[in-house]
Amino acid sequence: MRIMQWAVAGRAAAKHTWVAGLLAATAFVDPRPVVVSGHLDHPLAPQVQVQYNENLLTQEPATLLTAKLDAQGNFRLVLPNLPGPMEVTFRNGDQSTRLFLSPGDDLRLSLDAAKFDETLHYTGTGSAANNYLAQATLRFTTARPDHPQRKIGTATPAQIVAAADAYRQEQRAFFAEHVANHPVPPIFRAYVRQNADFERASTLLYYGGFHASRPELNTGAIPADFYDFLAPLRPAQDSALALGSRTYLGLLQPLADARLPGPEAQPTQASLLASAQATFGNGRSRDLALAHYVYRLFNFQSPEQVAPKIAIFQHLNRDSSMARAVRARYRRALAVSPGQPAPTFTLLDNTGKKVSLSEFKGKVVYLDFWGTWCHPCLNEIPASHELAKKFEGRDVVFVYIDVDDKEEQWQQTLAAKYQLGPGSVHLRSPDNAVPNAYNVQSFPTYWVIGRDGRIVSTRAPRPSSGAETVALLEQTLGK
Template sequence: MSFVSRTFALGLFAAALTAPLATQAQSTVVLTGKISGKTADSVAVSVREHPLDPKEQLTYAAVNDKGEFRLAMKVNGPTKADLVYGDDVAGLWLEPGTNMDVRFKGDDLATSVKFKGKGAQANTYLADFDERFVENDGFQVLPDNISLYEAPFVSFLDYRRKEEMKFLKDVQEDQTVSPAFRNYVKAEVDYSYANDRLTFQDLREQVVATEGRLKMSPTYYDFLNDASLINNEAALQNENYQEFLLNYVHYAATAAGHKKGDPEFYRVCYNMAKEKLQGPARPVVMGRVLQESFRFGHVKQSAAMLDDFRASVDKSNQFYPVLKADFDAHKDFAIGSPAPDFRLVSAKGDTVSLQDFRGKLVYLNFWRTTSGLSLRDLPYAQELAKKFNGQNIAFVNIALDDNEPAWKQLVVSKKLAGTHLRAPGGQRGTVAKAYMLQEVPAYFLIAEDGTFLNTKPKRLSSRAAMDEIKESFGKAATYTSAQPAPGKN
């Protein structure tokens, strides 16, 4: 993994934050070079033009028979980018006026790339940092050190930062690189440390399944009291800074007693970002929270927050169009959106619709008799159906089978519990398309009012499935009641 893609790479992140997109002055960057052992006919530079839009802009250049290329592109200021050749990627730092000779081996771009010319020194630092710290597992947060307890984990982070600071000293004293680049590298060191320390407790809980959540010492999170760490315009060009701010808002909401999965979680995060953050990073992080809400929050809360964002935060309309398109792309399957109805024939021969289960929690399981993973989950489905027998939940299983006799024989011979239906046409059929199924098994939790409660619940075979179902009874009503206007926690 290259330095540029160490976290959520944003390409033109800084430029997008420091001026409206449409009015930024552009300047040309030129890369010429030669590839030893050509393996592809083109080379490209990839940048992200908008900090909230995942789409990347690729600028291509042809590679001739000698392995030579020339690539020219416009940039809106200091820019993080990717140099892409085949499946290999290396980080780039580009600024107006950059004019470099770039050379590398065709089968080993990342570790063989060399730079000469204007901008070469900064890019050489990037490559060196990548080799010393990013590609070196000894400096990465991996399961082995995530499993540590607090004191040894902090010692690991302190040692890594000490070594990175030695590298940073050389960069800070080198006047041939720009202040923007020096700020970028300093932020890389500062916010990789802050991010890893901030997320350690959550990561450890996921990795170490044999222990409960680690209780941290009273002073563990004191580093967050540094106001300059939160609002730091000098770090705007570094993607780790934005990721840290998003994690910081999550932490602040959790510390205030709101858990992920609670109906009001993303609304609280949105309001905390609005209140605690300043400057150009504020709308970006609020936008990131909105994008999380579009995927995991309630559709009505998301719509209300989006309206508030447009009216009170993004008056220049720099971010709203991207966010509105993202909301529209996810709203049909968001929590609170109505689940598509269906009318299908059951294994018993009667016609059943989703509406028949209105008033009950519905665990919807799409499967197929020829799917090994689906068949493996069947015993767990039976066990769950028995454990929740007599409670206000229906286990509805829809088979995407064209072979009706084989499906019916399996259901009857195995005496499968729950309601069993078959959707004609399989994954090309109307029901599969309505639920946008890409594979089976696929699961959905549908609330008592017929709206989506969870489009990716725990699998039937998961130990956590039972707890998740228990917590889902009546949850739609709590979402409905947790709808105060944005701005109120």
């Protein structure tokens, strides 16, 4: 068995070395511009945007191009400096989709923005790759009842591996069927294959962490070789960053959380570097993992507690953009420390009514940042119901702010899973302004705000923490 595992890892490494070679071949600056043009029916906003070259830590775009729609709903955008083949984001209003573009592409899209994902269609250079992405987005969604992540709470280790393998095989078969009739560039083949591997790894990594913290689920011990799926992925990590893969970014963050020291640890410069290199190698993924490690500590510790680890990070860091992001996060954390006024906001609730935080002055607010795409968030819903019942009729308001969801998906989830009542307020943040004001970097995140509108806790316990959460709310009510 061990020999077989090494053979598999060797084949995977060879594949990813080939991918690195493809990227190296395109590493020179290709002067050819990319043109994205098209037509929108029922647009959600009078302009469209394409963003890329994001800061890998904050996801803020370094390049954001905007084109106004003409009277017929047509637009044309020229991307003059795409550094190479990569994933970019196309946006109209609060709807978005990913594109895969290469220098020289002349891509034309058409869609009815009222049915954004369902009507996307592409023609022109690059259309074969992007039509596949449009179709895959509809077919391979976490909303599917049979998605492996929906089995996290009940499956045994063997069952979750089988479910993740079957899902990846379906993805591979669907892609093979598409490219048989619509040839795509080799680099896009590599991108799709890597993303399927990363998605599988994310499911298994989440499963392992979820069950390690919940032995009462009694689904069986995690086998010693359960995490062997990680080693074959390592050669692909830096090439995935170069391709702008959001699927890989979605894996890197929880992987860094699992493999780097916990919030209470006091690593030395040498031990932190060794931990990062063991999982992420010595390339750009290592730099991003170290930056994420420090960045995420603000979710658990005060700025004063994080400061010594920032000093270690500064000695190890090789990316100035990540250093700037960490310093900015430190300043924001100071601004929303306990005792500071909670940032104000006004958002629409699930009935379309404007709701402001100031309306709850004189009451305790338990603030929950979540999303329908966030399985840990959804797993907290039953405990949220129980917590709200305990404080029914008292001066506690449970405010749920949904982030990064389309309204239809949000409303459907509320109707299916939440018990809507007078003590609960359901809001949707159409952009990142409110979560950014609260320095939210992970989901779910919980805050407690006192009767005076000042922050009591920036890291409140989850509803499932039971007595600990109740005690904090009781204590805040008594002030």
